[in-house]
Ligand SMILES: Nc1ncnc2c1ncn2[C@@H]1O[C@H](COP(=O)(O)OP(=O)(O)O)[C@@H](O)[C@H]1O
């Protein structure tokens with residue numbers, strides 16, 4: 394337990410010092426990892442902890458990103474305005490979509506989330522006056538807050554790092570709380586949870602909205618960081634990418650989705666400078682993980698640590714189980 | 722002697738795709754009664770539990786609980802108001818530990834399910850964990866506390882299946898073949914625990930082990946082809962010719978059933 398705290402503190406410190414040893418290019422890459430890390434952490438609440446596999450999570454990223462972008466352009470680039478607007482917009486959208494999606498489960502849930510996200514995609518794509526249509530939303534002013542101008546990438550990095558830590562800490566608490574354990578229970582055996590007296594539909598709905606809201610938060614940070622957002626970031630391939638991040642990293646663990654996001658972003662940056670077949674490469678990597686390392690990067694790390702320490706008491710808290718298997 | 726009925730089953734029927742599995746069941750259950758339900762495989766016993774627990778809706782008829790019509794009440798609400806079932810086939814959270822399974826039952830009882838800002842840790846919820854420890858101790862499962870359910874023996878898993886029902890502290894407990902697949906020693910242990918359940922608890926028990934069920938029940942219901950064939954005092958039922966006919970005819974089937 395102590396080791397875990399020391400490790401967390403060391404990683405956090407190293408992340409905090411990143412601007413001192415990373416070039417601007419790499420700092421920006423790191424910032425992007427943090428944003429997509431928040432995004433995949435948000436999907437993990439749904440996929441990893443509640444056992445509901447969604448293929449429409451880009452919808453919330455997009456709603457958050459566009460809401461923040463439009464608010465920044467039309468009203469004020471102040472983060473105290475753009476972030477709450479983005480959050481409220483995504484929560485409302487998630488609440489509506491969630492009501493329909495709660496009626497189904499398994500494969501049908503996956504298809505329904507996909508359908509809704511494609512509806513949002515085509516809405517964004519077609520509402521040229523509001524969103525800029527296929528050209529994307531450009532000319533978004535750099536965010537400010539409390540007299541700080543976040544056009545400075547180092548300051549923006551620190552802001553996003555702060556949000557990342559808050560989300561990570563909040564979710565760590567949530568998944569180990571009584572509420573989070575109900576979600577895990579639903580993932581494991583929803584029938585039994587109902588027999589225990591849990592209104593599982595309500596918990597799944599809450600999980601869906603939490604995941605949506607944090608996905609929207611990630612989207613709004615992305616707009617602040619990028620200064621530009623286009624419909625491609627709302628397309629279903631984005632939903633696929635984030636799902637792959639969660640699974641490759643390790644669904645149902647806290648560190649997993651972040652590692653998954655890091656791996657995909659880094660690989661994409663390296664690989665796409667050599668070849669255009671990025672999608673094929675990501676597909677191959679995904680297949681390798683699903684077949685050989687179904688517990689993802691955290692599963693690999695765990696078995697290495699397990700082998701090194703050879704401790705009998707080992708890990709027992711981690712249930713990065715085969716979410717895939719169950720829903721396949 | 723007569724207390725008001727806690728359950729009133731009135732003309733309840735269930736059909737699956739035109740097949741009438743349960744036909745027009747009518748009877749009352751009084752508070753604190755111990756009812757044994759027997760009948761050959763496929764008689765509709767489990768289906769009847771599904772209707773009582775709200776896991777299935779009846780095709781016809783009504784069910785009242787404490788005078789209130791609960792025919793269309795969803796299953797989780799029935800569990801909350803005190804009608805709790807266990808399953809014929811173990812239906813556990815097999816990837817979680819025994820303690821985690823039990824804590825989910827207990828935290829729901831305590832109304833803690835919505836708390837998301839506090840770790841569910843022994844230090845933070847001492848009385849919750851203490852209650853779990855006590856139950857596991859009573860059931861002789863303390864060695865298994867932190868083991869993952871799927872790593873336990875079948876008999877132990879079966880015990881947990883029943884424990885999860887009892888830990889809910891229901892008013893009406895529906896046990897579906899609780900001792901099926903258990904060793905004789907395990908069966909004796911469970912029967913002993915069932916005897917010690919509070920007198921106020923209404924217990925219905927589907928059971929193929931006739932010694933178990935005749936030892937526990939103060940009223941028997943014999944289901945046959947979706948109908949009540951015989952109902953009444955265990956001694957009368959035991960000596961009833963029709964019951965004996967079914968049971969002798971089905972004996973091989975009965976002992977092989979799960
Ligand atoms: N969900 C269902 N769909 C179709 N038939 C069912 C269903 N559940 C039970 N049955 C049928 O109903 C009959 C009674 O089953 P069941 O209640 O499990 O009997 P018992 O518990 O007495 O052995 C069986 O023939 C079974 O095949």
Ligand SMILES: [Mg+2]
Nearest residue numbers: 766767768809
């Ligand atoms: Mg049965």
